[in-house]
Amino acid sequence: MNNVRLxxxxxxxxxxxxxxxDFHGYTTPRGVTYNSYLIVDEKVCLIDTVKAPFAQELLDRISQIIDPAKIDYIITNHIEPDHSSALPAVMARAPQAKVLLTEHGRTGIIKHYQQNYDFQVVKEGDVLDLGRNKLQFVPVPMLHWPDSMLSYLTGEQILFSNDAFGQHISTTKRFDDENELSELLYEAEKYYANILMPFGKMVVKAADKVKELPIRLIAPSHGIVWRKHIPEIVAKYQDWGRGKAVSKVVIAYDSMWGSTERMARQILDGVAAAGVTGKLYKMSMAERSEVVRDMLEAGGILIGSPTLNNGMLPTMGALMTYMKGLRPSGKIGAAFGAYGWGGGSQNSIEEMLKSAGVAVEQPGLSLKWVPDVEELDKCFAFGHEFAKKVLARL
Known part of the structure; x- marks a missing residue:
């Protein structure tokens, strides 16, 4: 097997x-990785495990380097099953191993697997002496679960960052400089937007802690290992965590008989005419996690839907519910859409935007039936005005 030496x-x-x-609702067209790392020093330490169906592959890889029975410590940086569900299989081969984790992690592992292993609860500043190297533990609660922590290997200056700095991408090359950087940053942005976006304040704190450490490698639990572009990815996390926006407007809509779609396209032209980048997504055809990735750095979000049963179309309701959970910060938004005998979608959209933390600073635009030439001009002006407001906030 191809065990890569870091x-x-x-x-x-x-x-x-x-x-x-599909990673609990987040589309992963490039697949995923479940990263686990083995440290062979005077003591043997395993950093995280893998998803349960890959437990035998993990054990086979370890066996090529050392007998799994010689593992002294297993670090559980995060208890989510994609990182921990192979733990019972590893413990069966290394029953003497001590499991190091946070207090929340200990509670979670017992609840997940109904096993009371030899636990050692660690906290900020605790150090594990492995011999030539030492492991320092940096709890980062709610990045993105209460139990989450980072582990830092002092001798080799490696940060085992678990879900921070990760990406969902499958590759036979393990390091950033062996892959196309633009693809890695795209997937890192998508990963952040769909998983870590609600935890921006904690992300900034974690990134600030990371900047204080001398780091040669960042080894996350998903995707590649960063060794060349560490300053770039840390800077990205600081920008994303602070909600830094660019001159971009995301227009997400769906349409019943085409009227809302005509509105959306005219609004897009108005945005572009103001010198702002526009992105247009029809939600019956678009991947929700891709739309959210574009929203991460956008200064503005426009949501459009015709009225159905006094509310918005189900495709738009699903997007708005998803956005409410992710809470994109530092953005303005507005609603638009067509209706027949009675409206209602605009009010529903505005309420959902506000509940997602998006500032609604511009009245929405609703048109009855099919827009005429004058109304299409209004759509253009609506987009143009909105884009100027985005620019004024940057």
Whole structure:
């Protein structure tokens, strides 16, 4: 098996899931990885495990380097099953191993697997002496679960960052400089937007802690290992965590008989005429997680829907519910759409935008039946005015 050496005595022993296309509602057209790392020092330490179906692959990779029975410590940086569900299989081969994790992690592992292993609860500043290297523990609660933490290997200056700095991408190359950087940053942005966006304040704190450490490698639990472009990805996390926006407007809509779609296209032209980048998504055809990725750095969000049963179309309701959970910060928004005998979608959209933390600073635009030439001009002006408001906030 192709076990990749990250540094002296440090190996990648994880698994690549080339076929997974949905990660609890987040589309993964490039698959995912479940990264696990083995440290062979005076003591042997495993950093996280993998998803349960890949437990045997993990054990086979470890066995090529050392007998799993010689593992002294298993670090559980995060208890979510994509990182921990192979733990019972590993413990069966290394029953003497001590499991190091946060207090929330200990509670969660017991609840998930009904096993009371030899736990050692760690907190901020605790250090594990492995011999030539030491592991320092940095709890980062709610990045993105209460139990989450980072582990830092002092001798080799490796940050095992778990869900921070990750991407969902399958590749046979383990390092950033062996892959196309633009693809990695695209997937890192999508990953952040769909998983970490609600936790911006915690992200900034974690990024600030990371900047204080001398780091040669960032080894996340998904995707590639960063070794060349560490300053770039840390800077991105600081920008994303602070809600930094660019001159971009995302227009997400759906249409019943075409009227809302005609509105959307005219609004897009108005946005573009103001010198702002516009992105147009029809939600009956678009992937929700891709739309949210574009929203991460957008200064403005426009949501359009015709009225159905006094509210918005179900496709738009699903997007708005998703956005409410992610709470994109530092953005303005507005609603638009067509209606027949009675409206209602605009009010529903505006309420949902506000509940998602988006500032509604411009009255919405509703048109009856099919827009005429004059009304299409109003759509253009609506987009143009909105885009100017986005520019004024930058």
């Amino acid at each position: 540094a002296e005595g440090v190996y990648y022993v994880g698994a690549v899931d080339w076929n997974l296309r």
